[in-house]
Amino acid sequence: VRAEIIAVGSELLTPEHADTNSLLITAGLNAAGFEVRLKSIVGDREADLAALVESALRRSRLVIICGGLGPTEDDVTRGAVARALGRSVSVSPPVLADLRAKFARRGSAMAAINERQAEVIEGAEVLDNAIGTAPGLWLEQDGVHFALLPGPPRELRPMLEEQVLPRVRELGLGRQLARKSFRVAGLTESEVDSRIAPIYRQYAEIQTTILAARGYIGIRLHQWLEAGSMAGAIEHLSARIREELGSAIFTTEDEAMEAVVGRLLRERGLTLAVAESCTAGMIGSSITRIPGSSDYFVGGILCYSNDVKRRLCSVPEELLRRPGAVSAEAAEALACGVRRRLGSDVGLSATGIAGPGGGSADKPVGLVYFGFADSSHSLHLRRVFGGDRQTVRERSTSTALTFLRQQLITGGGGNYK
Amino acid sequence: VRAEIIAVGSELLTPEHADTNSLLITAGLNAAGFEVRLKSIVGDREADLAALVESALRRSRLVIICGGLGPTEDDVTRGAVARALGRSVSVSPPVLADLRAKFARRGSAMAAINERQAEVIEGAEVLDNAIGTAPGLWLEQDGVHFALLPGPPRELRPMLEEQVLPRVRELGLGRQLARKSFRVAGLTESEVDSRIAPIYRQYAEIQTTILAARGYIGIRLHQWLEAGSMAGAIEHLSARIREELGSAIFTTEDEAMEAVVGRLLRERGLTLAVAESCTAGMIGSSITRIPGSSDYFVGGILCYSNDVKRRLCSVPEELLRRPGAVSAEAAEALACGVRRRLGSDVGLSATGIAGPGGGSADKPVGLVYFGFADSSHSLHLRRVFGGDRQTVRERSTSTALTFLRQQLITGGGGNYK
Numbered sequence: 001v002r003a004e005i006i007a008v009g010s011e012l013l014t015p016e017h018a019d020t021n022s023l024l025i026t027a028g029l030n031a032a033g034f035e036v037r038l039k040s041i042v043g044d045r046e047a048d049l050a051a052l053v054e055s056a057l058r059r060s061r062l063v064i065i066c067g068g069l070g071p072t073e074d075d076v077t078r079g080a081v082a083r084a085l086g087r088s089v090s091v092s093p094p095v096l097a098d099l100r101a102k103f104a105r106r107g108s109a110m111a112a113i114n115e116r117q118a119e120v121i122e123g124a125e126v127l128d129n130a131i132g133t134a135p136g137l138w139l140e141q142d143g144v145h146f147a148l149l150p151g152p153p154r155e156l157r158p159m160l161e162e163q164v165l166p167r168v169r170e171l172g173l174g175r176q177l178a179r180k181s182f183r184v185a186g187l188t189e190s191e192v193d194s195r196i197a198p199i200y201r202q203y204a205e206i207q208t209t210i211l212a213a214r215g216y217i218g219i220r221l222h223q224w225l226e227a228g229s230m231a232g233a234i235e236h237l238s239a240r241i242r243e244e245l246g247s248a249i250f251t252t253e254d255e256a257m258e259a260v261v262g263r264l265l266r267e268r269g270l271t272l273a274v275a276e277s278c279t280a281g282m283i284g285s286s287i288t289r290i291p292g293s294s295d296y297f298v299g300g301i302l303c304y305s306n307d308v309k310r311r312l313c314s315v316p317e318e319l320l321r322r323p324g325a326v327s328a329e330a331a332e333a334l335a336c337g338v339r340r341r342l343g344s345d346v347g348l349s350a351t352g353i354a355g356p357g358g359g360s361a362d363k364p365v366g367l368v369y370f371g372f373a374d375s376s377h378s379l380h381l382r383r384v385f386g387g388d389r390q391t392v393r394e395r396s397t398s399t400a401l402t403f404l405r406q407q408l409i410t411g412g413g414g415n416y417k
Numbered sequence: 418v419r420a421e422i423i424a425v426g427s428e429l430l431t432p433e434h435a436d437t438n439s440l441l442i443t444a445g446l447n448a449a450g451f452e453v454r455l456k457s458i459v460g461d462r463e464a465d466l467a468a469l470v471e472s473a474l475r476r477s478r479l480v481i482i483c484g485g486l487g488p489t490e491d492d493v494t495r496g497a498v499a500r501a502l503g504r505s506v507s508v509s510p511p512v513l514a515d516l517r518a519k520f521a522r523r524g525s526a527m528a529a530i531n532e533r534q535a536e537v538i539e540g541a542e543v544l545d546n547a548i549g550t551a552p553g554l555w556l557e558q559d560g561v562h563f564a565l566l567p568g569p570p571r572e573l574r575p576m577l578e579e580q581v582l583p584r585v586r587e588l589g590l591g592r593q594l595a596r597k598s599f600r601v602a603g604l605t606e607s608e609v610d611s612r613i614a615p616i617y618r619q620y621a622e623i624q625t626t627i628l629a630a631r632g633y634i635g636i637r638l639h640q641w642l643e644a645g646s647m648a649g650a651i652e653h654l655s656a657r658i659r660e661e662l663g664s665a666i667f668t669t670e671d672e673a674m675e676a677v678v679g680r681l682l683r684e685r686g687l688t689l690a691v692a693e694s695c696t697a698g699m700i701g702s703s704i705t706r707i708p709g710s711s712d713y714f715v716g717g718i719l720c721y722s723n724d725v726k727r728r729l730c731s732v733p734e735e736l737l738r739r740p741g742a743v744s745a746e747a748a749e750a751l752a753c754g755v756r757r758r759l760g761s762d763v764g765l766s767a768t769g770i771a772g773p774g775g776g777s778a779d780k781p782v783g784l785v786y787f788g789f790a791d792s793s794h795s796l797h798l799r800r801v802f803g804g805d806r807q808t809v810r811e812r813s814t815s816t817a818l819t820f821l822r823q824q825l826i827t828g829g830g831g832n833y834k
Contacts, residue, residue, distance in 0.1 A: 010626050011637070013453045015444035018435055027432035036430045037465060039458040044626070048454060055472070072610045072627055106801055111607040113614075131804045152629065154808050211433055220433075274719070280705035281698025284719045288697035291773055291806055299725035302691070302701045302717035304710075308759055312716075312729070342725055356708055389708055 003034040004060045006052055008068035008077050009151055010043035021066045021149075021156055028160055030177050030222075032168045034062055044074040046083065053084035057144050062168065067151030069134035071114045077148055078119050078137070085141050087122040091115060095126055095135055102133060124148075127163045131155045138167060145171065178231040180238040182219040183251045185402040192217050196241050203237045215257060215398030216250070250405060257401045258286045264408040265296040270345040270374075272404075274300035275313050275338035277325065277351040278368060282397040298344045303334065303351075313337035326351050328369050332378040335371030346407075347373040350400050354392045368396045372407045379407075420451040421477045423469055425485035425494050426568055427460040438483050438573055445577055449585045450592035451479055452641065461491035463500065470501035474561055479585065484568030486551035488531045494565055495536050495554070502558050504539040508532060512543055512552060519550060541565075544580045548572045555584060562588065592641050595648040597655045599636040600668045602819040609634050613658050620654045632674060632815030633667070664826060667819075674818045675703045681825040682713040687762040687791075689821075691717035692730050692755035694742065694768040695785060699814040715761045720751065720768075730754035730766075743768050745786050749795040752788030763824075764790040767817050771809045785813045789824045796824075 005026070007019040019041050026036045037060070042048045049068070056063045068077030082089045096118035103110040117134050120126060127136030127147070132155040137148040147164045149156045184192055189212045196219070200208040209220045219241065223234050242249060250260050265272055274283050284300045287293055303309040306320050309330070314337040319329055331349050339347030352368025359365035370381040381403050385395040422443070424436040436458050443453045454477070459465045466485070473480045485494030499506045513535035520527040534551050537543060544553030544564070549572040554565040564581045566573050601609055606629045613636070617625040623640045636658065640651045659666060667677050682689055691700050701717045704710055720726040723737050731754035732747055740746055748766050756764030769785025776782035787798040798820050802812040 009628070010624070011628055011635075013443065013456065015440050015447065018437060018440060020435060023432045023435060026430065030432065037460060037462075038469075039430065041456040043454060045454075051476075052455075059468075070629075071607045073614070074626055102803070106803055108605075111611050113607050113611055131808060154804065158805070209431075209433060276698070276701075279702065280714070281693070281701030281703075281717065281719070284693075284698030284721075285696065285702060285810070286698075288721065289807060289810075294721060297697070297721050299721040299729075300698065300719035301729075302698070302719070304701075304705065304714050304716040308716035312718075312758070341729070390706060393702070393706075 002037045002060045003029050003062040003064070004038040004040070004056055005036060006056070006063065006065045007039070007041045008044065008049055008065060010074070012041045013043050021151065021153060024157060025064050025066070025160060028165045029062070029168065031179065032165055033176060034168065044068060044076050046076040046080045049076060049080035050084040053081055057084070057142065061144060063144060063146045064149065064164070065146065066149045066156055069117065069136070069148060069150045071117050078121060081146065081148060082121045089119050089121050091118045092120040092126065095120060099133060127159055129155055129159060131158065136163070138164070176225045178223045178225050178234045180221045180234055181252070181254055182241065182249045183216045183254070184219065184245060184248045185216050185250050185257060185398065187217060187248050189217050192219065195244055199240050199244060200237060203233055206234055206237055214394055247409060257398060257405065259290050261401050261405050261408070262287065262290045262293055262296060264405060268408065271296050271298050272346045272348060273298045273338045273342035273344035275303050275334040275347065275349040276300060277303050277309070278354045279350045279393055279396050279400070280304055282393055283348065283350060283400050286397055286401065298342050301338050301341070309334065312341060314341065326353055326363055326367060326369060328380040328382060331369035331371030331380045332373065335373035336378050339373050345374060348400060348404050350396050352396060354389045356389060366392050368392070370400050370403050372403060419454045419477045420446050420479040420481070421455040421457070421473055422453060423466070423473070423480065423482045424456070424458045425461065425466055425482060427491070429458045430460050438568065438570060441574060442481050442577060445582045446479070446585065447594050449582060451585065461485060461493055463493040463497045466493060466497035467501040470498055474501070474559065478561060480561065480563045481566065482563065483566045483573055486534065486553070486565060486567045488534050495538060498563065498565060499538045506536050506538055508535045509537040509543070512537060516550060544576055546572055546576060548575065553580070555581070592643055595640045595642050595651045597638040597651055598669070598671055599658065599666045600633040600671070601636065601662060601665045602633050602667050602674060602815065604634060604665050606634050609636065612661055616657050616661060617654060620650055623651055623654055631811060667822060674815060674822065676707050678818050678822050678825070679704065679707045679710055679713060681822060685825065688713050688715050689763045689765060690715045690755045690759035690761035692720050692751040692764065692766040693717060694720050694726070695771045696767045696810050696813050696817070697721055699810055700765065700767060700817050703814055703818065715759050718755050718758070726751065729758060731758065743770055743780055743784060743786060745797040745799060748786035748788030748797045749790065752790035753795050756790050762791060765817060765821050767813050769809070769813060771806045773806060783809050785809070787817050787820050789820060
């Protein structure tokens with residue numbers, strides 16, 4: 001069934017900014033049985049958007065419009081949709097009261113300009129925005145449903161998932177998308193493909209996609225099923241892929257690695273401390289993204305300078321001179337040192353050369369050592385990453401977490417390859 | 418002058434793939450005096466694309482279509498454009514000969530299916546493809562120009578630059594895009610708008626866009642100038658906005674806040690250490706994104722547990738009992754403590770309740786205190802942020818950097834509002 005997505009915002013028509021909201025929206029619509037047939041990106045001009053909405057009314061069953069719901073004059077979505085559908089717009093007193101309460105809770109006065117965000121199109125349902133100030137709208141005309149959502153992804157995502165998709169699913173279309181997904185760490189995209197291609201090629205009716213994401217390789221299987229038919233083939237393929245890849249698969253629930261590691265620590269009753277040099281906080285901030293991480297995360301030391309490595313993480317002065325701060329010995333000493341200093345069960349460290357400067361023939365940019373320590377032993381992992389400074393740091397962060405997961409699963413014992 | 422871009426390909430309508438060719442095309446068109454007013458993304462269905470081309474013919478002066486020129490049946494672009502413009506398509510003998518020669522040079526026989534790529538729309542000029550096999554097309558109807566280009570970026574880029582843009586420039590429009598941009602911190606989007614709207618409304622010929630990005634509010638001015646005219650108005654508006662917003666503008670060069678703060682530390686010869694509780698590494702990782710940050714960033718302590726706050730950052734036990742770890746006193750004590758412990762000139766701290774749990778009536782989720790300390794004094798900032806856990810942490814990180822910048826500019830002295 002035909003759906004289309006319209007992204008609104010002049011910044012999305014510049015060479016610097018691409019629309020990405022539509023990827024998230026597409027995933028949700030597909031899962032609800034809608035096929036996205038067209039995406040449009042338009043600037044902050046009311047007439048341009050109104051013309052698109054008029055065309056959408058003739059060709060689609062579901063139209064998701066994101067962006068242009070802010071308080072300023074260049075936020076034209078409410079006006080353009082109302083104009084295209086021949087409806088009026090007026091300030092809704094309950095929405096306005098909610099908006100004022102939101103500002104009051106933050107301890108700031110609401111500017112007069114924000115009143116525009118309380119405007120509601122005649123006949124529309126209001127979709128509450130728990131994160132920002134712009135409420136969304138849901139309306140229907142001539143059998144076509146429209147959802148208007150704010151542009152910032154952190155506002156759009158929960159509103160889509162909690163308010164729009166349930167309404168979309170109620171439209172009741174029958175076809176279903178059967179999906180399975182896996183996340184793999186510690187293997188490259190082509191390693192994953194060469195291992196599973198001989199399997200998935202036997203299932204022509206299932207679309208298999210392998211993609212390299214930040215910190216992991218994702219595998220997605222999907223298949224459109226008519227109402228009442230069974231997802232037998234996808235279950236079968238899924239079981240064979242799990243058998244082939246084994247513990248390289250760290251989740252089948254789209255969990256982030258930091259959530260998986262957190263679960264392992266909690267199950268084992270262990271606490272963690274980190275010593276971060278080149279990542280300088282990225283490992284700690286990743287682990288603490290998970291609510292309740294204070295149950296197992298004690299804290300850490302950002303040992304950016306050698307002086308901090310020595311004084312706070314107890315890395316011996318002579319070790320920092322040779323083999324140096326970027327070495328297997330330093331990584332293990334940092335993991336042991338932070339564990340003792342912070343009194344945790346487990347210590348994890350990363351020390352390396354993120355670049356662009358600081359590399360040498362035997363210690364090139366991209367060289368990173370990781371250390372792990374618990375009460376009985378310590379060990380390390382060496383990696384050389386390609387890419388720019390931030391890429392090296394991101395890969396270091398996900399490798400550190402993968403390394404920690406591996407140690408927690410195996411209980412350590414021998415350096416991890 | 419109105420241009421539009423149409424990207425063709427069913428993979429661009431999946432949750433995994435976004436169109437990125439249009440960014441490159443937009444940069445080229447803008448430089449040639451064309452404004453991109455609409456982008457559309459459509460799948461491999463001839464009727465869907467033909468309908469878009471018909472609309473484009475009514476509304477635009479220049480239409481760039483990329484993708485769908487391959488050899489397979491799902492490559493529908495030639496057929497769809499011909500149908501929309503009422504023209505015929507036929508195999509061109511010289512293009513076919515070229516294609517055969519290309520395959521011969523690679524030492525492979527041309528499959529019969531590739532003959533489709535020698536099809537040319539009646540009246541079109543052929544654009545040579547030096548990298549791949551699909552030639553492009555350039556044609557004009559009723560004063561509207563169309564360029565058809567292959568989808569793979571490494572084929573599209575040289576064809577755009579060497580063959581399409583020179584033709585576009587020959588259309589002789591002469592217009593130029595004048596641009597200015599600012600980034601503002603410490604004010605909300607509506608505060609920025611209410612302060613500058615009375616100014617920018619006096620410049621109807623300049624388009625002003627205000628958008629809330631992560632960690633800052635962006636202001637962009639742009640104006641299309643006719644050949645030979647001066648950018649006087651945009652310079653004038655820009656000067657007035659700078660005067661109005663003063664030091665709330667932290668860059669006019671699209672610099673990130675962490676780069677601005679790094680520059681200030683370097684200029685003043687100061688070193689920095691951080692104590693992070695709720696942000697748990699986000700401030701440190703942000704600062705060290707900048708190459709060379711080891712010149713001024715010493716390191717930090719992730720004081721997630723109270724025990725680490727007490728033992729490593731010297732926050733007194735009784736202070737942690739009352740007023741507690743989330744308080745003005747604790748924030749200042751953390752900044753002083755980390756500064757002393759790590760031996761830096763300046764200390765910066767953040768301690769708060771990121772949620773979703775842990776809030777209370779007098780200390781709600783979103784409450785965060787920031788501390789600053791140097792050799793002569795310490796001070797704090799209190800904020801209550803809306804949003805989910807990660808949003809509170811991101812806002813805390815950008816607020817911490819904004820607070821630090823403010824102290825570095827003013828040299829401290831009194832709590833910052």
